[in-house]
Amino acid sequence: MSDASGNRGPLEVGYDVPAALGMAEAEIQTPCLVVDLDGFEKNLALMQAEADAMGVALRVHGKMHKSPAVALRQIEAGAVGVCCQKVSEAEAFVRGGVRDVLVSNQVRDPAKLDRLARLPGQGARVAVCVDAAAAVGELAAAAARHGVVLDVLVEIECGAGRCGAGGPEEVVAAARAIAAASSLRFTGVQAYQGALQHRATHAERASAFEEVAGRTRASLAALAAEGLTCAVVTGGGTGSYALEGRSGLFTEIQCGSYAFMDADYGRILDESGRRLDARFRPALFVLTAIMSRAAPGRAVCDAGLKALAVDSGLPVVHGVTPPPGAEGATDVAGLGVRYAAASDEHGVLEDPTDTLRINQRLRLIPGHCDPTCNLHDWLVGVRGGRVESLWPISARGKGF
Amino acid sequence: MSDASGNRGPLEVGYDVPAALGMAEAEIQTPCLVVDLDGFEKNLALMQAEADAMGVALRVHGKMHKSPAVALRQIEAGAVGVCCQKVSEAEAFVRGGVRDVLVSNQVRDPAKLDRLARLPGQGARVAVCVDAAAAVGELAAAAARHGVVLDVLVEIECGAGRCGAGGPEEVVAAARAIAAASSLRFTGVQAYQGALQHRATHAERASAFEEVAGRTRASLAALAAEGLTCAVVTGGGTGSYALEGRSGLFTEIQCGSYAFMDADYGRILDESGRRLDARFRPALFVLTAIMSRAAPGRAVCDAGLKALAVDSGLPVVHGVTPPPGAEGATDVAGLGVRYAAASDEHGVLEDPTDTLRINQRLRLIPGHCDPTCNLHDWLVGVRGGRVESLWPISARGKGF
Numbered sequence: 001m002s003d004a005s006g007n008r009g010p011l012e013v014g015y016d017v018p019a020a021l022g023m024a025e026a027e028i029q030t031p032c033l034v035v036d037l038d039g040f041e042k043n044l045a046l047m048q049a050e051a052d053a054m055g056v057a058l059r060v061h062g063k064m065h066k067s068p069a070v071a072l073r074q075i076e077a078g079a080v081g082v083c084c085q086k087v088s089e090a091e092a093f094v095r096g097g098v099r100d101v102l103v104s105n106q107v108r109d110p111a112k113l114d115r116l117a118r119l120p121g122q123g124a125r126v127a128v129c130v131d132a133a134a135a136v137g138e139l140a141a142a143a144a145r146h147g148v149v150l151d152v153l154v155e156i157e158c159g160a161g162r163c164g165a166g167g168p169e170e171v172v173a174a175a176r177a178i179a180a181a182s183s184l185r186f187t188g189v190q191a192y193q194g195a196l197q198h199r200a201t202h203a204e205r206a207s208a209f210e211e212v213a214g215r216t217r218a219s220l221a222a223l224a225a226e227g228l229t230c231a232v233v234t235g236g237g238t239g240s241y242a243l244e245g246r247s248g249l250f251t252e253i254q255c256g257s258y259a260f261m262d263a264d265y266g267r268i269l270d271e272s273g274r275r276l277d278a279r280f281r282p283a284l285f286v287l288t289a290i291m292s293r294a295a296p297g298r299a300v301c302d303a304g305l306k307a308l309a310v311d312s313g314l315p316v317v318h319g320v321t322p323p324p325g326a327e328g329a330t331d332v333a334g335l336g337v338r339y340a341a342a343s344d345e346h347g348v349l350e351d352p353t354d355t356l357r358i359n360q361r362l363r364l365i366p367g368h369c370d371p372t373c374n375l376h377d378w379l380v381g382v383r384g385g386r387v388e389s390l391w392p393i394s395a396r397g398k399g400f
Numbered sequence: 401m402s403d404a405s406g407n408r409g410p411l412e413v414g415y416d417v418p419a420a421l422g423m424a425e426a427e428i429q430t431p432c433l434v435v436d437l438d439g440f441e442k443n444l445a446l447m448q449a450e451a452d453a454m455g456v457a458l459r460v461h462g463k464m465h466k467s468p469a470v471a472l473r474q475i476e477a478g479a480v481g482v483c484c485q486k487v488s489e490a491e492a493f494v495r496g497g498v499r500d501v502l503v504s505n506q507v508r509d510p511a512k513l514d515r516l517a518r519l520p521g522q523g524a525r526v527a528v529c530v531d532a533a534a535a536v537g538e539l540a541a542a543a544a545r546h547g548v549v550l551d552v553l554v555e556i557e558c559g560a561g562r563c564g565a566g567g568p569e570e571v572v573a574a575a576r577a578i579a580a581a582s583s584l585r586f587t588g589v590q591a592y593q594g595a596l597q598h599r600a601t602h603a604e605r606a607s608a609f610e611e612v613a614g615r616t617r618a619s620l621a622a623l624a625a626e627g628l629t630c631a632v633v634t635g636g637g638t639g640s641y642a643l644e645g646r647s648g649l650f651t652e653i654q655c656g657s658y659a660f661m662d663a664d665y666g667r668i669l670d671e672s673g674r675r676l677d678a679r680f681r682p683a684l685f686v687l688t689a690i691m692s693r694a695a696p697g698r699a700v701c702d703a704g705l706k707a708l709a710v711d712s713g714l715p716v717v718h719g720v721t722p723p724p725g726a727e728g729a730t731d732v733a734g735l736g737v738r739y740a741a742a743s744d745e746h747g748v749l750e751d752p753t754d755t756l757r758i759n760q761r762l763r764l765i766p767g768h769c770d771p772t773c774n775l776h777d778w779l780v781g782v783r784g785g786r787v788e789s790l791w792p793i794s795a796r797g798k799g800f
Binding site for chain 2: 015134165293295302306309343
């Protein structure tokens with residue numbers, strides 16, 4: 001909190017921050033985000049090992065967690081840097097100590113381009129995408145104005161129907177314009193298909209990836225024919241990274257959700273038919289407390305639409321917070337406990353055996369981790385039932 | 401931003417705040433929330449006039465906007481105070497200068513009860529709900545510990561299947577427990593049915609309200625028979641306020657969304673079959689900019705799931721931002737421009753006549769105002785195409 005003179009006092013537990021270091025999980029103020037540090041660290045090591053085995057770089061997607069503290073741990077585990085979607089996110093990561101940032105998106109607003117071009121002066125390597133030759137002029141001018149050289153990738157549309165140059169001719173035209181600008185360096189291409197990430201089976205994703213690979217291959221051939229070399233071919237996500245990684249086309253994968261996981265990714269099946277959450281552990285939870293038991297069979301918790309995103313479905317109940325010192329959460333799904341409905345500040349739980357008690361803490365696995373992280377200011381790291389870390393979500397709300 | 405010593409410098413446009421006073425709407429950094437001040441002021445005056453005509457008090461729901469600056473304007477227009485759903489929201493409103501706050505929800509966590517009981521010491525009248533006699537003890541103890549008397553209402557379940565005492569017996573038991581506690585004052589009842597607010601026609605809402613009125617009447621009779629007087633009977637919202645206001649049962653209505661409106665409330669029909677947005681004007685917009693025009697018929701804007709809530713449907717395109725000095729927004733819906741899909745940071749727009757241009761600003765009416773406000777840190781007030789005010793959303797993320 002700030003006093004009248006604008007000076008900041010210590011953070012107040014419950015108002016500014018949901019927990020204090022050393023606190024038992026059952027004392028954390030709810031609703032808030034809790035990270036199971038053991039699971040998080042295992043997820044980081046596993047994805048890095050996968051990328052290393054495939055011979056591709058791992059550039060972690062910071063749009064998921066929006067927290068430089070998390071990004072620095074991913075880089076320590078071997079990631080080459082961060083990607084993010086917004087200039088203000090890139091600013092937050094650079095301010096937080098990340099030295100290699102790709103804005104994996106289009107930036108067209110002159111004020112945003114100016115801000116982007118200031119970042120190399122703060123000691124970071126900065127790259128950005130364009131999807132049209134017409135986008136290059138303002139970008140080049142901003143870089144020249146600040147006396148920097150920006151790395152630029154051409155984004156290829158590969159089936160998601162969003163941004164991206166439509167075909168090899170448009171890709172080559174944009175690449176030529178980049179290469180011709182002295183304040184820009186043509187670095188390669190980005191081919192990301194967000195819509196395929198969440199398809200249920202590996203076979204469905206592999207089939208959709210054929211279009212990604214085909215379009216990418218065609219653009220790479222057209223660029224090579226023009227003598228335009230791609231140092232970087234980047235794309236992929238938690239649902240598809242093995243396809244990009246083994247394709248022989250990509251040099252870099254852009255996974256984000258693997259670090260925390262969510263209910264939607266947990267359900268998809270890998271090549272061997274196993275759920276993805278059997279490999280990458282659910283490590284992010286919305287911690288919530290029971291606040292009403294007014295009717296038999298029903299409990300109401302304090303996490304609704306303002307504490308969790310429901311665009312990919314309702315949260316899944318992971319379990320009841322254990323007493324301090326114990327590991328993991330007590331499973332209550334076997335008792336039929338289910339998150340049934342979300343309103344703004346309430347979650348209605350079906351509890352057929354009336355097992356939940358007032359003030360008991362529940363861990364919920366959010367349906368979609370990215371917009372859920374964007375609702376909160378802090379990630380509370382827990383291990384062995386106690387709070388071990390408090391990481392600010394510094395880029396929360398940084399959408400500019 | 402804070403420097404290393406923790407002192408705060410001036411707010412940086414684009415990083416900390418989306419706009420500066422006096423700026424043209426087309427220069428505001430996007431995505432962000434814009435308030436049409438003329439529409440907002442008309443909405444405030446209209447709802448106050450309705451409440452006055454019905455002879456009920458208007459207690460505005462601060463959970464919608466989470467901004468003390470907005471609440472103070474509503475109080476200036478005649479509202480008796482604010483209600484909100486969380487203790488940390490109440491703290492933000494009290495810190496922001498609001499002197500009468502009802503937490504229209506259950507609070508059971510001991511740390512939260514303690515925080516609540518500190519608020520009267522900061523010069524505010526504070527009231528809270530309970531829905532069970534078992535909830536009274538901890539609340540009374542917290543109030544006694546801080547030497548204050550808290551106003552307490554019993555929440556009645558009236559059909560939404562969420563919190564609330566189930567019937568007159570439970571209501572009377574809770575009221576008796578409150579009346580018996582020397583640190584609490586039994587103030588009345590709350591009967592709010594959130595689920596009926598959004599039903600499409602007045603007839604459907606009137607029909608659902610019969611259950612609300614019946615349950616409320618039964619509890620009021622049971623309380624009267626015990627000599628327990630209700631100074632306050634509170635409830636209702638933007639969709640139903642005329643039903644509560646004219647019922648002869650309610651002393652106070654709790655409207656929130658009317659001040660800003662949203663696409664979901666805009667569509668419902670009033671008694672005379674008119675859309676509600678014909679009376680209460682859409683006054684809250686997500687301002688977004690076009691960032692890609694990579695394919696014919698499609699434009700991509702910079703507002704997705706992290707800038708607008710989609711739990712009540714996709715946003716509706718209101719129009720293109722006019723040049724400075726002009727009023728309102730240029731309608732483009734007649735050209736078939738439609739927000740068709742939201743991903744985390746992108747909105748895909750159908751634009752069959754290719755009318756939208758790169759960097760052009762669009763005003764979107766969000767589907768649901770409450771969780772949309774909770775995504776942003778600022779409300780940018782505009783009048784005549786220029787920024788007139790910057791109001792912090794101080795209770796954003798205050799879910800504790």
